[in-house]
Every structure is written in C-alpha cells, then in structure tokens.
Amino acid sequence: MPPLVRTTYIEAVALYEKGLQALQAHEFRQAADLLRSVLTNYPDEKELHERVQLYLNVCDRQSGPQREAAPSSVQEKLYAATLALNAGEYAQALGHIGEVIGDEPFNDHAHYMRAVVLTLRGELPEAVPSLLRSIELNPENRGLARQDPDLEPLRRDEGLRQILDTAFTSPRQERRRGAARTRR
Numbered sequence: 001m002p003p004l005v006r007t008t009y010i011e012a013v014a015l016y017e018k019g020l021q022a023l024q025a026h027e028f029r030q031a032a033d034l035l036r037s038v039l040t041n042y043p044d045e046k047e048l049h050e051r052v053q054l055y056l057n058v059c060d061r062q063s064g065p066q067r068e069a070a071p072s073s074v075q076e077k078l079y080a081a082t083l084a085l086n087a088g089e090y091a092q093a094l095g096h097i098g099e100v101i102g103d104e105p106f107n108d109h110a111h112y113m114r115a116v117v118l119t120l121r122g123e124l125p126e127a128v129p130s131l132l133r134s135i136e137l138n139p140e141n142r143g144l145a146r147q148d149p150d151l152e153p154l155r156r157d158e159g160l161r162q163i164l165d166t167a168f169t170s171p172r173q174e175r176r177r178g179a180a181r182t183r184r
Contacts, residue, residue, distance in 0.1 A: 012042035016052060023055055032059035074100050076106065081113055085120075093117050110136035116150045124153060128160060135164075 016150070019034035035052045071080040081096035094117055100110040111134035118127035133156065134141045145151050146164050155161050 002109065005157070008042055010043055012038050012045040012048055015041070016048055019052070019055065023059060026062075027061035028059045032056055032063065035059065071096065074104055077103075078109060078113070081110075081117075085113065085117055090117050090121050106137055108134045108141055112141050115145075115154075116148065119151055119154055122153075124157070127154060128157075131160075132163070 001154060015034055015038050019031050019038065020030075022031035022034055035056050036139035038048060038052050046105070071077045077096045077100045081093045081100070084090070084096060094114065097110050097114045097117065100107055101114070104110065111130045115127045115131035118124070118130060131141075131145055131151070135145065142164055146155070155164065
C-alpha cells in the first residue's frame with residue numbers, strides 16, 4: 001500500500017515550484033511573495049520551510065537596494081575616481097585618488113588625475129605639484145598636460161607653461177644618463 005500524501009503537501013510544493021519559476025525568471029518580488037505564502041499558508045510543511053527560507057534570502061538580496069561594493073584594487077579605485085570626476089563629484093574623486101597614491105605612490109596616472117581634479121576645483125597652487133610629479137614619473141604626461149582642456153587654467157601660468165615646454169628629467173633619468181656616459 002503506497003504511503004498517503006497529504007493534499008496540503010502537494011499544494012505547498014506546487015506553490016513552492018511557482019516561486020522557484022518566478023525566481024528563475026528574475027521576478028524576485030513575485031517569487032518572494034509566493035515563497036512567503038508557503039510559510040504562512042502551510043505551516044505544517046516544515047520540510048519545505050528550510051528551502052523556502054534559503055530562496056527567500058536570495059529574493060530579498062536581489063530585490064533590496066543594491067549597494068555597490070567599494071573599489072578594492074588600484075584599477076578599481078582609478079575607475080571609481082574617473083566616474084566621480086566625470087560626474088563632477090570632485091571630493092569623492094580625490095578620495096579614491098588619495099587611496100591609490102597611498103597604495104602606489106609612484107602611480108603617475110593618479111598624480112595626473114589629482115592635478116586635473118584640483119584644477120577643476122580651482123585649486124591651482126595645489127594642482128601644480130601633482131602635475132609635476134606625474135610628469136616626473138612619466139614624461140609622456142607632459143604631452144597630455146599640454147593638450148588637456150581640463151588643465152587650461154594651469155597653462156595660463158607662464159612659469160608652468162615654460163616647464164611644460166622644456167625637457168623634464170627626473171633624478172632617476174639623470175642617473176641613467178650619467179651611467180650611460182661612463183660606459184662609453
């Protein structure tokens with residue numbers, strides 16, 4: 001004789017399956033409503049409750065307010081700084097850039113971006129050392145600085161314009177040149 005199956009169990013499983021179908025269709029709120037109804041309408045079906053609760057947690061996580069993870073790698077922080085800069089959120093951009101410089105003090109891109117943000121904020125005296133540091137770390141930044149429209153206010157300064165127009169060599173480059181001369 002086959003075991004007797006409660007009709008409530010069959011109904012609860014049918015509702016549970018509808019909830020899973022909605023979940024698979026990414027209809028998280030509908031899935032959550034269906035799954036919650038299994039808990040409330042079928043309190044005696046304890047064997048389903050644990051699985052229902054698991055899927056309810058997924059639904060709640062997916063349908064709740066989405067929080068973006070804080071950037072963790074240097075590349076993620078630079079990307080976040082770029083997004084903030086483009087959105088005009090200069091303080092946030094500077095925060096990300098500061099973290100990058102803290103992690104990688106020789107990151108020329110971070111120093112260059114810092115110069116851009118400070119220039120856009122009108123903090124020109126503070127922007128100059130960052131720009132010069134970016135050029136020291138990567139002389140190609142000089143060419144960028146000569147053309148970057150965001151740095152136009154800095155280029156109006158005659159002294160800085162002369163610096164951008166003259167060859168800039170870092171102490172490291174000077175040492176390399178000296179070593180190359182002694183080898184000849």
